[in-house]
Amino acid sequence: MIELDHVSLTLGSFLLDDVSLTINRGDYYFIVGPSGAGKTVILEAIAGLHRPDQGRILLRGEEVTSLPPEKRGVGLVYQDFSLFPHMSVIDNIGYGLRVQGMGGSDARREVAGLLDEFGIAHLANRYPGTLSGGEKQRVALARAVAVKPDILLLDEPLSALDPVTQERFIHDLQRLNREDGLTIVQVTHSRREVRLLATRMAVIIDGCLMEEGDAGVVLNAPRSREVASFVGIENILDGVVVKRAGGHAVVDIGGLVLEAVTDAPAGEAVTLCIRSDDIAPGTPGDLGNSVAGVVVRVVENGPIAEVRVDCGVELIAAMTRRAARDLCLAPGIPVTLSIEAAAIHVIRE
Amino acid sequence: MDIKAGGPSSDKGQWRRLWYTDRCMLWFCIMGAAIVGITVLALANIALTELADPVHLLEIAASSEVIGSILLTFGAGANAVLILVLFGTPLAYVLARSRPSRLKGLVESIVDVPLILPHTVAGLLVYLLFMRRGWLGAPLSEIGLAFEDAYPGTVVAMLFVASPFFINTMREGFEKVPIHLENVARTLGAGTFTTFRTVTLPLSLRHMFNGAIFAWGRAIGEFAAVIMIAYYPFIISTLIYYSFATEGIRTSRSIAFVVIVVSLGVFYILRRLTRYLGRYDDRA
Structure with missing residues (x-):
């Protein structure tokens, strides 16, 4: 589904060094590591926002290393939700549909369905600046899935939310992964999120892939002292x-x-x-x-x-x-x- | 009594607190007032003098020469700003989004050149380039576009001196638009230009407007650079200088007062019209 084949990428003084990993269709895949390790860079490279200096990126079996983001069919949700502040909720959710050429009643019907699905119909005409963190996040998620990507990239989506909202959002994510079959790649610092949601995971430290595999194995039987320390073995x-x-x-x-x-x-x-x-x-x-x-x-x-x-x-x-x-x-x-x-x-x- | 937060009563309390607790701010305000005071005194001086003789003032204000010159100045300034918006906006975006490099530093320095040059030097540069035998002036005059003592000359001189004001303000505006917004738009299917058109540009409109205002203000206030290439037709600065040199202080002062009133009026109207630009809070 997603394959990074010996990907190296330089951003200023940061180096993502020879990362290879495979994410299968339907995985709930976590990329974990300390701050500045390169987790978000990997996510953005998958989305097409950074071009690797070396290596290849494959999506659905096709090489997409040089393909621009708009052609990759992946959804992206950032930690800060990145809602367009000059657009109402309904326009934010419908943005992807509009720029992809869907107009009129079809787009309105799609957006209305998403507003109901995510329980945010009452926010339709509000602007992002007036929404709570939880509301923003649901809008961001609805906007990302509106264009029906089969891959969803999440950059620490839970870190800015209160515990109650986190639980609700985790439920949404589980539904998207298990019922809708969406492949989810999530970056996090939280071991709790990994334990709750991950099927497979990778640990990135200082731009290097330290370990990748089944989440249970990485969490309980890490192959290195650094990974053991990072996954919280006391x-x-x-x-x-x-x-x-x-x-x-x-x-x-x-x-x-x-x-x-x-x-x-x-x-x-x-x-x-x-x-x-x-x-x-x-x-x-x-x-x-x-x-x-x-x-x-x-x-x-x-x-x-x-x-x-x-x-x-x-x-x-x-x-x-x-x-x-x-x-x-x-x-x-x-x-x-x-x-x-x-x-x-x-x-x- | 219903006291609303931010209302007059709380303002009064705020000033009282400032008076008693923040002497540092008080001194800063006094020092700042000296700067503001110079402008206020200068405006008061000319206003009191001119309003003492309203007949002469109205006669000057109604003269076709003054009205024509003001329209020419404002029009040429607007023309220069329009060209800047069209050509400067893409440059500002490239500067905002490109990574630091020697080339970027060089381009930024070139953009700032008109800021550091004496205005006569700026005018001379424009003249040498756009005169009938100039590198650009010669081929353009062959297709009928003359710059010497012509409206295009006024526009190009204004464009040259005003360009850093627009480009730098616009660049700051683009830099303030989080790159994450563009990234998300791209993953939703928008190409680079669509993202620019639908996300980045709308979110930079306030900076675009401010940059245009700064540039326009700079353009209509230019004198030295303009007269080097286009002494005629008279822009307002040239007319004031000409009146001062030929008719004395009285006429030139009246023209200046008319210009001040018109300029302040135009700026005030523009500010009022665009006060909600860049605000996206539907609670207001």
């Missing part, structure tokens, strides 16, 4: 395999010894990634690690409590606030942590 520990035991590797992390599932031989340096919600207080099962430590700090964040435990190295465990209170976890309290060996993801150097 415990990233460097260690060395000291021996192998029963198909497991025994890894020494600065005095803390953990068993993990990996083929790494003894003597190999590895990085262990453990999500905080895979570390729990209590006694482990047969395949688990039992680690004794002392609580250093407990931070409550809504219904979740993040407990930092000094086990020789500091581990972060996440549990419900209720569980943390029931266990009377507080700084200075000794605690035993259980970590399933299979829950430890091993990155081999």
Whole structure:
């Protein structure tokens, strides 16, 4: 559906370096990475707004590297929604239809349908300057899909919205992706959005594609320390395999010894990634690690409590606030942590 | 009493707060008033003198020579601005949207050349180029377009000195239109020119108008550059100078006062007509 084949692109001092990725029809694809990593540049390159210095861009199997944006059939929604301030809502939504030559009753019927579909019929004659963030966003989405693109590019569309509006918008996006079969490529900083929506994803750091693939795999089993850090794995520990035991590797992390599932031989340096919600207080099962430590700090964040435990190295465990209170976890309290060996993801150097 | 935000009562409160709390702003206002004061004093001076002799003033204002000269000046200025709008707008857009480069810097410097030149030098440049033996003047006079002591000469001199005012203002306007708007328009199916015509230009209309006003004001006020190539027909500046040199201060002062009144009137009407340009808030 969308293919970037060794695309390199220079914009001032920024370099997008040899990026190759494939987005399949119907994917809800996320491009994530820190600010300035080049996520939006990729999106705009797909839209035809930047021409690569090297490499090829293919849409629907056809090379479109030199094709202007108006010929590519992709919709684009920016974070700031970019509504035309001099046009009413109805004119914004109908803009694409008008410039593509659809006029009169057909265009009016299309726009009326979209106004109803997105629940913004009451805003038809309003101007963008008077709309709320959520309203602007629905108008922007309606305008983008009005010309019936089969690819929708979204540049951090949720970041400027309040939580309630975000939920409603996520519902709209899921509908467009699942019911209307729209291929969606979304740029975001938010791990929550990725977990909620992504089928596949790419991680971009400093203009380089670090990893691409199934969202579950990238989020839970990243191939590099940078990606692990970016996707929010709380415990990233460097260690060395000291021996192998029963198909497991025994890894020494600065005095803390953990068993993990990996083929790494003894003597190999590895990085262990453990999500905080895979570390729990209590006694482990047969395949688990039992680690004794002392609580250093407990931070409550809504219904979740993040407990930092000094086990020789500091581990972060996440549990419900209720569980943390029931266990009377507080700084200075000794605690035993259980970590399933299979829950430890091993990155081999 | 119903006190609305921004109404007279809140204005009064605002000034009171300014008086008591912001001495810095107060001093800034006093210093600024010195500049404004010079203009006000100059206008008051001429107005009081002229209004003391309304018969003479009306006689001058009604003379065909003055009316013809004002119409010629305003018309030539408008003509120059029209040419600037047609040719300067695309240039301003290119300058606004192109990436920094040596070529861009060079073009920007060339655009600004009329700003830094003495007006007589600007006039001489125009004369040398458009005189009957000039690089452009010679071929154009062969097809019947003469510039020396002719209306086209007045227009081209005005065009030359006014061009940076329009182009730079227009460029600023284009730069203020977010590129994202153009990007979205392109993905919706609009080509570059359609995007320019339907999105960028409408959103820059206020700057286009302001640039045209600045350029027109500059054009109708030009003297030195115009007389170098077109002493005749008399534009208003030339007429005032001619009257001053041949008839003395009284007549030239009356003509000047008429010009001031007409110019202020025209500018006021234009501002009123376009006050809502660039405002897109339907709550107002």
